Amino acid sequence: MNTKNNSGIPDKGVYVLSSPPVSWEDCLVRDATDPLAPVRQQFQLPEGVIYLDGNSLGAMPRAVSARMQKAIEQEWATGLIRSWNDADWYPAPQRVGARIARLVGAEENEVIVADSTSVNLFKLLVAALRMRPGRSLMLGERGNFPTDAYVAQGVAEITGTQFRAVESSEVLAALNEDVAVLALTHVNYKSGQAYDMAAITRRAHEVGALVVWDLAHTAGAMPCVLNACEVDFAVGCGYKYLNGGPGAPSFAFVAKRHQQGLRQPLTGWHGHARPFEFTHGYEPAPGIDRMLVGTAPQLGLIALEAALTAFDGVGLQALRAKSVALTELFITLVDQELAAYGFGLATPRDAALRGSQVSLTHEHGYAIVQALIARGVIGDFRAPDILRFGFAALYISHADVWEAVATLKQVMAEDAWRTPEFMARKAVT
Numbered sequence: 155m156n157t158k159n160n161s162g163i164p165d166k167g168v169y170v171l172s173s174p175p176v177s178w179e180d181c182l183v184r185d186a187t188d189p190l191a192p193v194r195q196q197f198q199l200p201e202g203v204i205y206l207d208g209n210s211l212g213a214m215p216r217a218v219s220a221r222m223q224k225a226i227e228q229e230w231a232t233g234l235i236r237s238w239n240d241a242d243w244y245p246a247p248q249r250v251g252a253r254i255a256r257l258v259g260a261e262e263n264e265v266i267v268a269d270s271t272s273v274n275l276f277k278l279l280v281a282a283l284r285m286r287p288g289r290s291l292m293l294g295e296r297g298n299f300p301t302d303a304y305v306a307q308g309v310a311e312i313t314g315t316q317f318r319a320v321e322s323s324e325v326l327a328a329l330n331e332d333v334a335v336l337a338l339t340h341v342n343y344k345s346g347q348a349y350d351m352a353a354i355t356r357r358a359h360e361v362g363a364l365v366v367w368d369l370a371h372t373a374g375a376m377p378c379v380l381n382a383c384e385v386d387f388a389v390g391c392g393y394k395y396l397n398g399g400p401g402a403p404s405f406a407f408v409a410k411r412h413q414q415g416l417r418q419p420l421t422g423w424h425g426h427a428r429p430f431e432f433t434h435g436y437e438p439a440p441g442i443d444r445m446l447v448g449t450a451p452q453l454g455l456i457a458l459e460a461a462l463t464a465f466d467g468v469g470l471q472a473l474r475a476k477s478v479a480l481t482e483l484f485i486t487l488v489d490q491e492l493a494a495y496g497f498g499l500a501t502p503r504d505a506a507l508r509g510s511q512v513s514l515t516h517e518h519g520y521a522i523v524q525a526l527i528a529r530g531v532i533g534d535f536r537a538p539d540i541l542r543f544g545f546a547a548l549y550i551s552h553a554d555v556w557e558a559v560a561t562l563k564q565v566m567a568e569d570a571w572r573t574p575e576f577m578a579r580k581a582v583t
C-alpha cells in the first residue's frame with residue numbers, strides 16, 4: 155500500500171500494527187528480568203550513546219584496556235622479545251582460537267586466529283579446491299559481502315577455476331557434481347537473513363562439494379554448531395560481535411577430518427611443522443597450525459583474547475534468546491511508531507531466519523543514519539538504501555531499542571535529516 159507521509163515521501167509499505175502497543179515501561183520490565191543485563195557493565199560505552207553498530211565494530215569490553223596496558227608496558231616495553239615465551243605470546247593464535255571454538259560449535263584445536271577474514275577465505279578456498287581435483291567450480295551467492303566475491307574471483311583467476319554467484323534462493327538448485335566448493339555467508343551483511351547451515355551443508359555434501367561458511371555476522375551474535383552441521387571450513391571476523399577491536403585478527407575453522415590433508419597456499423614460516431629449525435623446504439605443521447602464515451599481530455590477539463572474556467559464563471541459548479527479543483522488539487516498535495515515514499523492512503520477520511541485526515530501507519537512508527548518529531544513536535548505512543542496526547545482546551538493552559526508535563521517529567517527524575551536512579557522503583558509511 156503506497157501512501158504519502160507528512161514529509162511528502164511516498165511510503166514503501168505500511169506495517170501491521172501490533173496490539174496492544176509496546177510501551178517504554180514494558181521495555182524497562184524486560185530489562186529488569188533480562189538475565190544478560192549485568193553483562194553490559196563489562197563494556198565501556200560512551201554516555202549518551204546507543205550503539206547499534208556492533209555488527210560492524212563491537213563495543214570495547216572494559217577488560218581490554220587493562221590487558222592492553224599490561225601488554226604494552228610490561229610485556230612489550232619491559233619483556234621485549236622474551237615475551238614470545240615468557241608472556242605466552244607464541245601460542246596465542248591457538249589459545250584465542252580455542253575460546254572462539256566454544257562460540258561456533260567447534261573443538262578447541264579446530265579454530266585458529268590469524269590474518270584477516272579475506273586472507274583466511276583465500277587460504278581456505280584454494281585448499282578446498284585442491285581437495286576436489288577434477289572439479290572446477292566455486293559456487294557463491296549474489297549479494298554476499300564484496301570481499302567474499304572478490305577473493306573468490308581472485309582465486310578463480312590464479313587456479314584456473316570458475317566462480318559462479320547465484321541468487322541465494324537458487325543456491326540449492328545450483329549445487330551439482332561440478333561444484334568443488336560452496337562459499338556462503340551465514341548471515342547476510344545487508345539483510346541480516348540467515349541460511350539454514352545444516353540443510354545447505356548436507357545438500358552440498360550430497361553432491362560431493364565442500365563448504366566454506368563466512369561467520370562474520372554469526373560468531374558472537376548467535377549460536378552456530380559447525381560440527382553438528384558437519385561443516386568443512388569457516389572464517390569469521392574478530393572485530394564485530396566478538397568485540398576484538400578495529401582490525402582485530404580473524405579466525406579460521408578447519409574440521410578435524412580435513413586437517414591432515416589441508417594444503418593452504420600461503421606457506422609461511424609460522425605454518426611450518428618446525429618454524430624455529432629454519433629449514434629450507436616447507437613442511438606443513440600438523441593440525442590447524444598449518445593455517446598460520448607469518449608473525450601474529452600480537453597486540454590485536456591480546457585485545458581479542460581479553461574481549462572474549464565478556465562471553466565467559468554466557469550461555470549461547472540465552473544470548474540467542476535476548477538477541478531475538480531485541481530484534482523482535484525493534485521490528486514491533488518500527489511497525490508501531492514509524493509507519494508514516496516510508497521505511498521498508500529488509501530483514502525477515504521470522505526470527506528463525508535472521509541473525510542479530512535488523513535492516514530498514516529508505517531512499518534517504520544515508521542522511522537519516524547521519525542524523526541519528528548526530529543524536530547519539532549509532533547504526534550504519536549500506537548502499538543503496540539500507541539502514542543497518544545491530545543488536546549485540548551482551549550490551550544492548552530493551553530500553554536502548556525503545557530510545558533508538560523514538561529518536562528515529564523524531565528525526566523523521568522533524569525532517570532533521572534534510573540538511574546538506576547529513577547528505578554529504580563520508581569515506582566510511
Ligand SMILES: Cc1ncc(COP(=O)(O)O)c(C=O)c1O
Binds near residue numbers: 271301343370
Ligand atoms: C561477510 C563479511 N565477510 C568479511 C568481512 C570483512 O573482511 P575483512 O575483515 O577481511 O575486511 C565483512 C565485513 O563487514 C563481512 O561482512
